Amino acid sequence: MNQDATRYFYQPVLIFLGAVSLVLTAYVTWLTLNDLSLMKPQAQKFVGLDNYWRLLTDARGLGALWRTALFTIAVTTIEILLGLAIVLYLDREFKGRRLVRALLLVPIIMTPVVVGLTWRFMFDPSTGMVNYVLSLLGQDRPMDWLGNPAIALFAVMIADIWQWTPFVALLTLAALEALPTDPLDAARVDGAKEWQVTFYVLLPMLKRALLIVALIRAIDSVKAFDLFYIMTRGGPALSTETLNLYGYIAAFTNFDVSYAMTIALVLTVVTNIALLAVYGVMFPARNEARA
Amino acid sequence: MDRRHFLTLTTALAATGVIGQPLTARAAQPYAGQRVSVLLEGHPTSDAIQKLLPEFKELTGIDVELEIIPEQDITAKMLLEFSSKSGRYDIVQNNIIYIKGFADAGYIVPLDDLLKANPDHYDKADFVPGYIDTAMSDGKLYGLPVYGESTFLMYRKDLFEQHGIAVPKSFDDIEAAAKTISEKTNKEIAGITMRGQQGIQGVYVWAAYLWGMGGSFLDEAGKSALGTPEAAKALEAFARVLRDYGPVGVANFGWEENRLLFQQGKAAMTLDATVNGAYNEDPAASTIVGKVGYVPVPMQADKPKGGSSSLAVHCMFVSADSQVKDAAAVFASWATAKAQQIKSVKSDPNSGVTSLGAMADEEFVKRYGAFKDAMLQAIGQGNPQYLPTVPQANEIINNTGIAVSKALAGTATAAEALKEADAANQAALSK
Amino acid sequence: MxxxxxxxxxxxxxxxxxxxxxxxxxxxxxxxxxxxxxxxxxxxxxxFANYAKVLQNSVFLRGFFNSLLVSITASVIAVAVGALAAYGLVQQNAGKRRAHEKFILGLRIAPALIFVVPTYYLAVRVGMLNSHALLIAVYAFVNIPFAISMMITFFEDIPHELRDAARVDGAKEFRIFWSVILPLARGGLVATLILCVLFTWNEFFIALVLSGRDTQTLPVTITSFLTFQGIEWGPLTAAATLIMLPMVVLGLLVQGNVVRGMTLGSVKG
Structure with missing residues (x-):
């Protein structure tokens, strides 16, 4: 009897969440099968899969997809590598360890809009600190970080990497501390050198944690919006327009609601596939153990 | 009820003591107690109107609920409201380029009859003719101009004199002058600065080159015309002069960045909105007060399709779903009337007044005299079709902005970039 | 060396x-x-001239108030609902739980664009635009799945025996939840609440589209600094500092839990 009562704790919530998302998904899907522009709402008409075909042949949309992929892969990889390096570096006893951890947390909890503004400020071609530091190092010609289409995407990447590498580091550090130390000690006793212990014992043990954090970062990067909106708004020459930004522009500049929803739906499907992968990695053992 | 009867009635009521307020105030308050919801752009005129609201309330008894949001977001906001027939706003403000689309969609109503019924503040003859004439569609008046501006070329008289350069009369002159300044000052001072940011910013200024060199956005049949050699030539010239003699970072310059750089004396020329004159001549913010010359945007074509000076007029429209259209019309005509515009010049940096009376006012002449004549000349030559006025205008500007940005960045040639934009615009137009 | x-x-x-x-x-x-x-x-x-300027700006102050009101209210709702649901879920068998958790995670993953536009339409129709209730409802909605996932991890740490003992004593399920389990998970509740506030305070996209004049939150307010008066870096950096400062303080208060929370997926939209 009582066992059943626990159902009422979560079922209404889940049913409500489920119903809302079902209705929304159905409505959005319906929109993508129509041609609805806010400029002419009366002229809504059913067009079948046209919007999807349009996306497949839209050079701008495909470009945005490619940049989204490039951005996601690049920042995820770099953040993992840098984060891991930091962890290995910090994995020892030293005074102020707790303080260092607290400081590493600051970029993570900073408002992303403020992060975008900060880096826009740092990257200002004439008064920014980045170019000033470069000029001290002998780079005379100021770099136009956000105005040069060849490097603008990388400038946004730098901001993203700055904000999220500490996250990777802290998460990995937490995982590292939860690991048993026996295998490491055993390897050391067996005469393995410190780098061998790191590569052959430690890293394999951290693999699952790294995979999880990589997937989390990848999912967030696919959806990245704030930094792009604040730093470049997709320019110059479309060089920083990602799929999410393109969807936003389609909806709120071109008022092409149907096409915007098509982009959003495709993005959702992509991220959901990635999510299922995360889930598979994240929770397999624990749940089976309790069954 | 006509006015005279209304007066008699209120007199009678006042006599019986029903109405305690003074007769004059009461007489002009047929809509007292109604509430008008207004959506305005973030702009000095909106700030000025906001400050004057208590006066309006006292005068008419109408409550005004004012919402001010950035210009770039305003169109999306009002479209969503319009399309869902929410009636959320009684008055909205936007550029004249939307009049046709809004009117055709039945979002906004003609004002002629409303103003005939409520003539107290409305004086057609006081509006700059070039402004009020563009607020029409199919012979009906849809908007009351709040602010307007055109574009002109601003150049540093002192630098031009120092280096012996004549006032530019063509785009070639501009390039030559930019080259001279840039070389003579060893790039310390940029030859020219203009907005290069992808989107409306870059397009707004490049359009001067487009029209000035004989191109146009659309042809006579309403088809996209960006694939023409004239357009390609115009984009090439624009991109070249900025790439070679423009400031660092110009590809991300919007209105502010461009204005600030010029104000700080770091560029010898800029082609931009007339309102920039107000900033150049403001001693509190500018290091170049009195050093700037103002001349019209050049025309450099045998058979131009339209003028190269913009005509950006922003009007108040009355929403078709409004339940208080009369009160809304009273507010719109009051807010754009001469008396309020004169006050706005005093309270805010507003050089974009639309009232001839306000322009002749002493305060206006004192503040903006340095460029008033050039501004009026530019307005006189202003091209109401400077930016496309079709319903798909936003999308066309977005597509064109990409082409401008690409050419400026050098990731595509002007002709290639425009060919893409041309195709995208044509697709949008034929939807 | x-x-x-x-x-x-x-x-x-x-x-x-x-x-x-x-x-x-x-x-x-x-x-x-x-x-x-x-x-x-x-x-x-x-x-402190820049701060004086920002703090005299009524738009900024209103943004601050809105951010405070919206993020706290939405978070309290999300945590209350989330705690209930999480408690129920923790008691289920593994298979059922796994399916539900997967669904919850799926909710968190959709880009905000997909629900923001339909929500806007709906809000306009029922006249809720420019009301705090709309923003609070939407943020509560996006925070609930996160709160559930987060609270599950805390409830799991509470030994099963406690609940079993209470049941033997004949306590009703809600009473067990309220007087036995919840007090034990107090730390978790606070941490979850703080994280919800942090996410909501920092969120930009939803606020950009769904906030009206009276409900604009700080991240949106600060972008209007960017476009109106030109980029005045002085006041802008002061505003930026004022926006991030409360979150940095809060975040440091729940340090360890920030990473734990973000691992469970961020609600950034």
């Missing part, structure tokens, strides 16, 4: 991480002249 190298490396890392933040805060305390001096000045007489 090796020790010294370690400290130098650590210092370099901290400079990389903290310098941009320091620079924004420093700029907010500078006069216009100092802010754009070339070469940059590191020693300067601090001025």
């Amino acid at each position: 090796k020790r010294a190298l370690f400290w130098i490396g650590l210092l370099a890392l901290l400079v990389l991480v903290l310098f941009p933040i320091y620079w924004v805060v420093a700029t907010s305390l500078k006069t216009v002249k100092d802010a754009f001096a070339q070469p940059p000045v590191f020693l300067f007489e601090p001025t």
Whole structure:
């Protein structure tokens, strides 16, 4: 009897969440099968899969997809590598360890809009600190970080990497501390050198944690919006327009609601596939153990 | 009820003591107690109107609920409201380029009859003719101009004199002058600065080159015309002069960045909105007060399709779903009337007044005299079709902005970039 | 020697991480002249003029109030609902739970664009635009799945025996939840609440589309600083500092849980 009562704790919530998302998904899907522009709402008409075909042949949309992929892969990889390096570096006893951890947390909890503004400020071609530091190092010609289409995407990447590498580091550090130390000690006793212990014992043990954090970062990067909106708004020459930004522009500049929803739906499907992968990695053992 | 009867009635009521307020105030308050919801752009005129609201309330008894949001977001906001027939706003403000689309969609109503019924503040003859004439569609008046501006070329008289350069009369002159300044000052001072940011910013200024060199956005049949050699030539010239003699970072310059750089004396020329004159001549913010010359945007074509000076007029429209259209019309005509515009010049940096009376006012002449004549000349030559006025205008500007940005960045040639934009615009137009 | 190298490396890392933040805060305390001096000045007489300017700006103050109201209310709702649901879920068998958790995670993953536009339409129809209730409802909605996932991890740490003992005593399920389990998970509740506030406070996209004049939250407000008066870096950096400061303080209060929470997926939309 009582066992059943626990159902009422979560079922209404889940049913409500489920119903809302079902209705929304159905409505959005319906929109993508129509041609609805806010400029002419009366002229809504059913067009079948046209919007999807349009996306497949839209050079701008495909470009945005490619940049989204490039951005996601690049920042995820770099953040993992840098984060891991930091962890290995910090994995020892030293005074102020707790303080260092607290400081590493600051970029993570900073408002992303403020992060975008900060880096826009740092990257200002004439008064920014980045170019000033470069000029001290002998780079005379100021770099136009956000105005040069060849490097603008990388400038946004730098901001993203700055904000999220500490996250990777802290998460990995937490995982590292939860690991048993026996295998490491055993390897050391067996005469393995410190780098061998790191590569052959430690890293394999951290693999699952790294995979999880990589997937989390990848999912967030696919959806990245704030930094792009604040730093470049997709320019110059479309060089920083990602799929999410393109969807936003389609909806709120071109008022092409149907096409915007098509982009959003495709993005959702992509991220959901990635999510299922995360889930598979994240929770397999624990749940089976309790069954 | 006509006015005279209304007066008699209120007199009678006042006599019986029903109405305690003074007769004059009461007489002009047929809509007292109604509430008008207004959506305005973030702009000095909106700030000025906001400050004057208590006066309006006292005068008419109408409550005004004012919402001010950035210009770039305003169109999306009002479209969503319009399309869902929410009636959320009684008055909205936007550029004249939307009049046709809004009117055709039945979002906004003609004002002629409303103003005939409520003539107290409305004086057609006081509006700059070039402004009020563009607020029409199919012979009906849809908007009351709040602010307007055109574009002109601003150049540093002192630098031009120092280096012996004549006032530019063509785009070639501009390039030559930019080259001279840039070389003579060893790039310390940029030859020219203009907005290069992808989107409306870059397009707004490049359009001067487009029209000035004989191109146009659309042809006579309403088809996209960006694939023409004239357009390609115009984009090439624009991109070249900025790439070679423009400031660092110009590809991300919007209105502010461009204005600030010029104000700080770091560029010898800029082609931009007339309102920039107000900033150049403001001693509190500018290091170049009195050093700037103002001349019209050049025309450099045998058979131009339209003028190269913009005509950006922003009007108040009355929403078709409004339940208080009369009160809304009273507010719109009051807010754009001469008396309020004169006050706005005093309270805010507003050089974009639309009232001839306000322009002749002493305060206006004192503040903006340095460029008033050039501004009026530019307005006189202003091209109401400077930016496309079709319903798909936003999308066309977005597509064109990409082409401008690409050419400026050098990731595509002007002709290639425009060919893409041309195709995208044509697709949008034929939807 | 090796020790010294370690400290130098650590210092370099901290400079990389903290310098941009320091620079924004420093700029907010500078006069216009100092802010754009070339070469940059590191020693300067601090001025609070920029803060005075921002704090006199009624738009900013309203944004601050809105951010506070929306993020706290939405978070309280999300945590209350989330705690209930999480408690129920923790009692289920593994198979059922796994399916439900997967669904919850799926909810969190959709880009905000997909629900923001339909929500806007709906809000306009029922006349809820420009009302705090709309923003609160939407943020509560996006925070609930996160709160569930987060609270599950805390409830799991509570030994099953406690609940079983209470049941033997004949306590009703809600009573067990309320008087036995919830007090034990107090720390978790607070941490979850703080994280929800943090996410909501920082969120930009939803607020950009769904907030009206009276409900604009700070991240949206600050972008209007960007477009209206030109980029005045002084007041802008002061505003930026005021926006991030409360969150940095809150975040440091629940340090360990921030990473735990974000691992469970961020609600960034």
